[in-house]
Amino acid sequence: xxxxxxxxxxxxxxxxxxxxxxxxxxxxxxxxxxxxxxxxxxxxxxxxxxxxxxxxxxxxxxxxxxxxxxxxxxxxxxxxxxxxxxxxxxxxxxxxxxxxxxxxxxxxxxxxxxxxxxxxxxxxxxxxxxxxxxxxxxxxxxxxxxxxxxxxxxxxxxxxxxxxxxxxxxxxxxxxxxxxxxxxxxxxxxxxxxxxxxxxxxxxxxxxxxxxxxxxxxxxxxxxxxxxxxxxxxxxxxxxxxxxxxxxxxxxxxxxxxxxxxxxxxxxxxxxxxxxxxxxxxxxxxx
Amino acid sequence: xxxxxxxxxxxxxxxxxxxxxxxxxxxxxxxxxxxxxxxxxxxxxxxxxxxxxxxxxxxxxxxxxxxxxxxxxxxxxxxxxxxxxxxxxxxxxxxxxxxxxxxxxxxxxxxxxxxxxxxxxxxxxxxxxxxxxxxxxxxxxxxxxxxxxxxxxxxxxxxxxxxxxxxxxxxxxxxxxxxxxxxxxxxxxxxxxxxxxxxxxxxxxxxxxxxxxxxxxxxxxxxxxxxxxxxxxxxxxxxxxxxxxxxxxxxxxxxxxxxxxxxxxxxxxxxxxxxxxxxxxxxxxxxxxxxxxxxxxxxxxxxxxxxxxxxxxxxxxxxxxxxxxxxxxxxxxxxxxxx
Numbered sequence: 001x002x003x004x005x006x007x008x009x010x011x012x013x014x015x016x017x018x019x020x021x022x023x024x025x026x027x028x029x030x031x032x033x034x035x036x037x038x039x040x041x042x043x044x045x046x047x048x049x050x051x052x053x054x055x056x057x058x059x060x061x062x063x064x065x066x067x068x069x070x071x072x073x074x075x076x077x078x079x080x081x082x083x084x085x086x087x088x089x090x091x092x093x094x095x096x097x098x099x100x101x102x103x104x105x106x107x108x109x110x111x112x113x114x115x116x117x118x119x120x121x122x123x124x125x126x127x128x129x130x131x132x133x134x135x136x137x138x139x140x141x142x143x144x145x146x147x148x149x150x151x152x153x154x155x156x157x158x159x160x161x162x163x164x165x166x167x168x169x170x171x172x173x174x175x176x177x178x179x180x181x182x183x184x185x186x187x188x189x190x191x192x193x194x195x196x197x198x199x200x201x202x203x204x205x206x207x208x209x210x211x212x213x214x215x216x217x218x219x220x221x222x223x224x225x226x227x228x229x230x231x232x233x234x235x236x237x238x239x240x241x242x243x244x245x246x247x248x249x250x251x252x253x254x255x256x257x258x259x260x261x262x263x264x265x266x267x268x269x270x271x272x273x274x275x276x277x278x279x280x281x282x283x284x285x286x287x
Numbered sequence: 288x289x290x291x292x293x294x295x296x297x298x299x300x301x302x303x304x305x306x307x308x309x310x311x312x313x314x315x316x317x318x319x320x321x322x323x324x325x326x327x328x329x330x331x332x333x334x335x336x337x338x339x340x341x342x343x344x345x346x347x348x349x350x351x352x353x354x355x356x357x358x359x360x361x362x363x364x365x366x367x368x369x370x371x372x373x374x375x376x377x378x379x380x381x382x383x384x385x386x387x388x389x390x391x392x393x394x395x396x397x398x399x400x401x402x403x404x405x406x407x408x409x410x411x412x413x414x415x416x417x418x419x420x421x422x423x424x425x426x427x428x429x430x431x432x433x434x435x436x437x438x439x440x441x442x443x444x445x446x447x448x449x450x451x452x453x454x455x456x457x458x459x460x461x462x463x464x465x466x467x468x469x470x471x472x473x474x475x476x477x478x479x480x481x482x483x484x485x486x487x488x489x490x491x492x493x494x495x496x497x498x499x500x501x502x503x504x505x506x507x508x509x510x511x512x513x514x515x516x517x518x519x520x521x522x523x524x525x526x527x528x529x530x531x532x533x534x535x536x537x538x539x540x541x542x543x544x545x546x547x548x549x550x551x552x553x554x555x556x557x558x559x560x561x562x563x564x565x566x567x568x569x570x571x572x573x574x575x576x577x578x579x580x581x582x583x584x585x586x587x588x589x590x591x592x593x594x595x596x597x598x599x600x601x602x603x604x605x606x607x608x609x610x611x612x613x614x615x616x617x618x619x620x621x622x623x624x625x626x
Contacts, residue, residue, distance in 0.1 A: 038508065114423070240518055243317075
């Protein structure tokens with residue numbers, strides 16, 4: 001099945017580049033370990049042969065669309081990646097007419113890092129709201145209505161810790177943080193021209209890699225993705241010191257789902273609850 | 288004659304060292320291993336392959352704070368920091384020890400960096416040779432070797448229920464005096480052969496015919512995080528930040544990297560350059576430029592492979608060296624400007 005997807009991706013890439021529908025095609029190729037995959041930018045039809053697709057294609061390629069705003073670009077998108085594109089469209093960060101989406105009906109991806117392909121499904125695939133991308137120009141695979149219910153077992157376990165235990169748990173996690181900002185740079189939702197953490201005036205979090213400042217960085221990063229995170233697991237996957245960032249993101253996802261019955265990235269026309277302003281909200285809150 | 292120390296004696300010895308020294312050793316956390324000051328021998332991960340982060344952070348901490356006073360005339364004095372105790376770094380791999388030889392070139396140049404000098408002089412390196420080569424390792428391609436004793440004070444090579452001991456320096460002699468080693472008629476295995484350090488062959492600055500390669504094959508993919516520089520045993524760039532308050536001054540110093548867009552704003556050098564230039568600069572600095580500028584004889588890459596494993600998008604320095612070699616061959620020697 002994977003081979004079939006690979007062939008379909010190559011064929012489509014070749015066609016789009018030959019007919020000049022797009023100038024750049026972003027997909028995946030095999031990494032240097034010959035086990036996992038990495039992003040590939042294709043500019044010429046003859047390079048399309050390098051493209052692959054299998055269950056190690058973990059990267060969310062939608063992030064790269066932010067660097068290709070002036071180029072007509074095609075991108076391979078799993079459902080969660082397509083949801084990221086929906087968020088970027090909602091937030092006016094990319095133009096629909098500049099993007100060509102190759103949607104993949106996704107069987108799920110495995111937790112893989114360079115050197116080991118892994119066998120366990122990634123955390124995002126448990127509780128995946130949809131296996132068919134919500135938005136695409138060309139679909140590879142048979143569309144399915146299959147929906148997984150997110151049981152939030154990991155989040156519930158964290159909620160059930162006492163306050164002191166939970167604080168101790170996160171302090172322990174964040175003290176490992178080396179502030180490489182890979183979690184930010186890999187995230188399609190993090191596109192601010194100047195991130196708060198890089199600001200010297202006002203100083204939100206200083207350059208000191210120390211408990212308080214690491215705490216500030218990691219929490220604000222998560223809060224800025226409130227109601228916007230599409231669970232692509234990118235931040236957690238790239239973290240070189242194994243901080244379980246998705247646990248924070250998923251806690252916030254659960255809160256937004258409960259408060260607003262909203263899952264980000266599902267509908268290109270639906271605005272995120274926390275990015276929406278309604279006039280009637282000006283009224284005094286009822287006592 | 289070589290000497291030999293059993294695994295039990297090694298633990299006893301390390302236990303003795305713990306009394307008067309800070310013992311920095313590999314310790315497990317979150318499924319990974321990190322060099323950390325340990326409180327008891329049981330915390331040491333003796334069966335580690337290599338740590339997630341390099342031991343450079345012991346000598347060049349990710350964040351340092353120098354404190355000082357502001358005098359009446361506004362003159363500021365910063366007080367050098369002193370270690371409480373001498374330190375022993377146990378478990379350093381030969382590649383990471385080579386990394387220290389690289390950072391020495393930078394921080395020991397007269398007048399030297401007081402904090403680094405203090406930590407370096409007061410720390411004894413007890414290295415452990417690598418017996419297996421992992422998929423990401425390439426030290427033999429960078430002029431180092433999995434069992435090179437060149438850059439440590441003592442090198443241990445595992446052998447059966449103990450370690451063969453090579454004492455390389457005076458510092459090592461002093462430290463190992465009470466180690467409880469036995470004479471052994473076993474010879475230390477020969478040093479695994481190494482190639483001369485790899486160097487990128489093209490000119491290190493200015494416009495170059497290889498720019499398309501950097502722009503389209505490397506820069507497009509890079510997400511410009513700081514991982515490669517922060518896991519690297521040789522990257523030594525830093526940022527500083529001063530805080531003044533009530534007659535006191537604090538100078539913070541934290542790691543920084545040429546791959547961060549803010550860094551280039553400060554440095555100016557690459558301020559308006561495309562991403563590919565930034566990428567190219569990183570590899571050219573590590574490979575031809577560092578030995579040129581500091582006369583080290585070896586590159587500022589030791590082949591530890593950490594960036595290979597940790598890069599989120601698989602920017603693999605070995606592949607880059609191969610590609611640039613191929614490129615050089617394709618344009619011909621005469622067209623490729625020499626480094």
